[in-house]
Amino acid sequence: MAGAITQRPPGSSAGGAVAGAGQVHTASQRQSYVNNSVHISGVATRLAMHIAGHRSDPYEFVQLCLALSRGIDHAVANNEVPARAQELPLVLKQVE
Helix, strand or coil: CCCCCCCCCCCCCCCCCCCCCCCCCCHHHHHHHHHHHHHHHHHHHHHHHHHHCCCCCHHHHHHHHHHHHHHHHHHHHCCCCCCCHHHHHHHHHHHC
């Protein structure tokens, strides 16, 4: 199917070293996935606080947007799906 997105296990790479299901991931790959997932979760939570009006620092808001974009870029580059990925579209839609 043209344009279909295939999902690989967290920490896997398109380069082939750890791409197939059932293969063992290195500890550093798992740790990278966990760190990025926790980072994205925290940033999304803080952005949601800004959107809800509980915080109002424009500089922090911009920095959080940039941090979220870097976290998403990292996840996409490494074929990872962050733990709270299903919540990101709502947060992103409210940011625009």
